[in-house]
Amino acid sequence: MHPTRTALGLLALLAFSISPTLHATDRQSGPEKFAQLDYLLDTPTETRLASGAPGPVYWQQRADYDIEVTIDDRAQRLIGRETITYHNQSPHSLRYIWLQLDQNRFRPDSDDMLTKTAPDFEQFPYKTLANLLTRQDFEGGVDLKAIEDANGKALNYTVNKTMLRIDLAEALAPGEQFRFSVAWEHNIIDATAVGARGGYEYFEADENYLYEIAQWYPRVAAYTDYQGWQNKQFLGNGEFTLELGTFEVAITVPADHIVAATGVLQNPGDVLSRKQRQRYEKAQTSTEQRFIVTPEEAKQNESSRASVKKTWRFRAENVRDFAFASSRKFIWDARMAKSGSRDVLAMSFYPNEAEPLWSQYSTPAVAHTIDVYSRFTFEYPYPVSISVNGPVGGMEYPMITFNKPRPYKDGTYWDVRQKPDDKTWERSKYGLISVIIHEVGHNYFPMIVNSDERQWTWMDEGLNTFLQFVTEQAWEEEYPSRRGEPEKIVEYMISAPQVPIMTNSESIYQFGSNAYAKPATALNILRESIMGRELFDHAFREYATRWKFKRPTPADFFRSMEDASAVDLDWFWRGWFYGTEYVDVAVDNIALYQLDTGNPEVEKAWQKTQKDEREPTLGQQRNAEAETLLQRYPQLRDFYTESDEFSVTPWDYAQYEQLQQSLTDREKALLSVDKNFYAVTFRNIGGLVTPLPLRITYGDGEVEELQIPAEIWRRNANEVTKLFITDREITGIEFDPYRSTADADTANNAWPRKPETSRFKLFKEKEEPNPMRRDEQEKWEQPIY
């Protein structure tokens, strides 16, 4: 940087503040990036208000279920009968009711099976082959036995793959109820071989089964103000949305099974032994974790083969779904957890194969999740929260979650602080804690804040993944979270093809990054760098509270966050949720301007210093020794030879006098201010507008940090010049020192430029191997060929 102190007069300098350079580009301009969302959002109505809150005529349907279900442990078959009371609370008359038959996904003629496209056989995943063979042999699908009205009269119905339409003899008017029953059966799938949300796991060693039963009963599809019937076919990947209601479920299983389910056990006296009952009661007042079935008892139970059955009765209120698990292998532990002022019974059910990891971490992770999420949203409204270990990778249902990670066969598990050699990954401690936090967290989004997973996956996965990150970081310092920190999203943000988060599509490219990681990171950035924690946390809690047990859409979220914070975030939603640009800001140019005081004594001295500071050229240096003509013939010297160009002349004084007379006192005072004016140019290479967190280093070594709001880009989104006025010399400026913006190219973030090395070179330069492993590693440490 070269300081300039050219003919900048006082007025010229004061007029100078931001001088945008216009670049021709096809990107959105600043005004376009900062335009209000308007037409992109649904028009507000009295159902969904412009503030983002539910309106006075907001409505949603309701479905209450009474279910009797039996698990046939010999045939791995489920036999069920349900009575559904459907409440039409909409202002519309309905001529039919749609139900979901998710199990039909396993029929050979389902869309899920038929729409699979051929893979590249070189890439053929091994797992797929096992999946394939299992599914080929499996007789899947719902076997409908009867569909009747309340009087036992058969109803007309039509099955369209995973959807079932029941035709009503008379239209169901607004405010009316319709009661009907369905009897059905279906085979339970082997969930260890097929990626399913429920199914069984068979344990060869002791010849026992463990059942995780989900998406198992014919469920009433959602009917909403924004979508009508949500009756898209179930392809296995998209999740679902359902109506809230009360469930009374009677589950009949072999008498030696232990059952975990959505809701509260109604008949412990019928199904628990006296000892178990006492422990169960004690756990409900204990903040210490207790076993209701100990590992030893569960082990013993494995060899039992009850010939009789027992029926477990559960009741759950205000839930949108019901799932359960059953096995004679279950260990059962429990403790009371706090959610604000409410008490919640946190429980875990797992086989001995999950030990010792599960008794140590599962229930604590459930309790921790409820504690943190409650602070960010609302008090957990249900009486229990359950984590079950079984074959399902990670899946959420109201009050109950299925979580797969187990330790290695010898009972050890991986912890980053342990020696790695005898531990294994998939069964790691952090893997388990993270999946429990995520799945239990889903109770809030979307089980209670009932957004539509089929349409907007990000509304539950994105918000939940954001809070999962917060909860993980509150578990322990430097918890190894896989997503959340801005720098982790960069690789996705710069990749192509990519679609906006707000793409309402079932074929989103790079689904996990799009629907989970990007919105989660966006919210983290919004909280930490744009709104600040206080404003963000209040607005987020307001959104959650407004839509608790209701159905929000994206516009309700966007509007609520602004409504409760007075922060205009339209540019943020537009950039992060409706766009695919990324953040890359370069600190491009720095110019120093100083005031021309007009005083010839000051200015000429300054000019002389500038000249003296210049190094002589090579020619000047080499000629220095040689005698010049003037040295040989002094008579050639004249007035100009002798005169110093920097000496102050009477003419200079006269000019200065004139200037002084023309200035007001205020202007004179300004002229005498000794300040540095730095014009710093920032270039927006990535296109996504961002605040500019800056670290400025001064000549005296002091460091200052400040943040320029994103609105600096509102006139020109490609390049802005910002003026800094300081007493001191600036020796360095760095953009985004804390990696808080997801900036894609950090090589251009600093002036003067900081040399950047590739990750590879950094690795090679690292002189010491990891100290944890150094001793044993040094012996063999060398490249492998």
Place this chain on the structure above:
Amino acid sequence: MNRLSLIIFLALLVGAPGALAHPWHTSFAELGWNDDGDTLEVSLRVLPEDLETALTWRRGETVVLADNPDVRSQTLAYLAERFLLHSESGEVFRPGRLLGMEIGHDAAWLYFTIAADTGLRLSLYNAVLMDVEGTQTNRARPLWLAPRDTLLFTAARPEQSLWQGR
């Protein structure tokens, strides 16, 4: 059923079961030429449990992902099958050296090199972990290009043009 119809039959049924609640299988590679310009230096980040699964399947018995000579040589052999350069005339350049690995819970980083003839146009075949997850998405960033020129590899398109030759 002859071989071809078997394949067609399988193709109808195959699909990625996916980890249902967590469709999250990505890798990321940073690519740069060494100072002599004849060797590609690769830093590859993978999900540790997915790599462990791939090595386990490849060997047919449980492999525990840890940094030791045995796992290193298995990893290098695995990379030699799934991360390689092709020239237009069909030459293949495979990873030759695995300099090291850094294994954490959130990621495992592998550092390896591929010696190649940079006089040729080269494409990168990156099918790492596509044998474990049908939904695997691999990204690679050539450091000599702008960030937006990151390459994306999926099962449908596991090969991308990388280098135009000198």
